[in-house]
Amino acid sequence: MSLLEVKNLTYSYGVGTPFEKKALDNVSVNINAGEFIGVIGHTGSGKSTLMQMLNGLLKPESGQVFLNGNDINAPKNNIRNIRFKVGLVFQYPEHQLFDDTVRKDISFGPRNMGLSEEEIAERVISAAEFVGLKNELLDKSPFELSGGEKRRAAIAGVISMEPDIIIFDEPTAGLDPNGRNYLLERINDYHKTKGKTVILVSHSMEDIAKYAEKVLVLNKGRIEMFDETKKVFSHVEKLDSMGLRVPQITYIMNKLKEYGYDVSGGVLTVEEAYDELKRLLCRKRGEKC
Ligand SMILES: Nc1ncnc2c1ncn2[C@@H]1O[C@H](COP(=O)(O)OP(=O)(O)O)[C@@H](O)[C@H]1O
Ligand SMILES: [Mg+2]
Structure with missing residues (x-):
């Protein structure tokens, strides 16, 4: 059994309106524990929609998402608990910082998980350390941080829950090359040292080539390819036809x-x-x- 099983997932936006749009069309994929998956596809191919369905943020129109064999949308499953296991870092995650200190922001997830104060404090310190956020910033307001620091704080807020699967949807958008490389290295470390499953959505074929073990290619809401990185990237012309350049x-x-x-x-x-x-x-x- 795979850690995450996506079965015949279909999703449309604006159902019943003139703007109805099928964003995902019968998508099936299995992801195993400990894999580093890259997700690529032209803008509008359905990447973000699929990512939001993997942690229950969007409900399928039809099809299922199984985590450890459990349908995450089954009424008996508390979707909140799913989100502790499948962490999602959006594009521009710093927009979601809301508390009056960085420490409180990072501890929001672990607190909701019902951990002890002692454990929460430890999680905050280790998550901040993991993303390279200095200790002295923890008691500042998130709004006093620089852009790069805000991004790190927001990511620490997901890492502090220590999810089994962590999804990054274009996490480096808007960062300078140093900030990008640093963040990608930290993401790779999270995968390597903790053995966690990472799903990275990126526009950068270079970044995907460097880090992903397998690549999922979405095209117009369908899965076009899902295979080892080298194999996927050997289909140069096919990728070109989808507007993706190796x-x-x-x-x-x-x-x-x-x-x-x-x-x-x-x-x-x-x-x-x-x-x-x-x-x-x-x-x-x-x-x-
Ligand atoms: N909130 C929304 N309302 C209506 N249509 C949407 C919404 N979000 C995405 N879409 C449409 O769904 C399709 C897939 O979008 P998305 O999953 O964001 O793709 P990607 O992340 O690959 O760029 C696109 O055609 C997009 O315009
Ligand atoms: Mg997107």
Whole structure:
């Protein structure tokens, strides 16, 4: 049994109005514990809609979402408890900061989980540390923080619940390159050190190539592909036809291969390309390396 099973999920906005729009059309997917899943798709392909259905924020029109075999929308299941297990970080999560101190904001989730004061305090400290938020900021108002700090505080508010699955819907939007890299590394650490399942929605094919083990491709509300990252990114033309471009380095390496250079196809990151080219140069010079 998979940790998360999505079965024949369909969802429309504005049902019965002239603006009715089918956002998801018969989507089925299984996600296993401990996976790092990347989600890609053109704007409007249904990524955010699907993410909000995974933690019960949106209810299916038809179909089911099972968490550990339990239908999360079944009347017997308290949806609040589901949200402690499936954490969702929206785009611009800092807009959801609301309390008068950062500490209170981060402790909101753990408090609702009914944890002891002692445990809540520990969770806040470790979540803040995890996202790289300095201790002295905890007693400030969220509104005194910089943009990047606010983002970290908002993410700490989800991490403090220690969800089994954590979903990030375009978490780096609006951050500078340093802020982006830092955040992605922290997300990757969360996955690696705690063994938690991470679902990352991103526009950046580079970021997905670097971190995701599997990639889910949505197109017009349907799943177009769901496979290991290398396999998905080898369908260059298919992705192109959906308005998705594989990382630039992949194009460059594919071209070199086309021109007859002995490099492998499906190179996804600059680091991999560096290794390939180094190998090629060494061979040409007759050196061992
Ligand atoms: N609140 C809403 N009301 C009406 N239509 C919506 C709403 N949210 C999304 N949609 C529509 O549903 C489709 C899927 O949107 P969304 O899930 O946000 O896609 P993505 O996250 O991939 O950009 C789009 O056509 C979008 O316009
Ligand atoms: Mg979206």
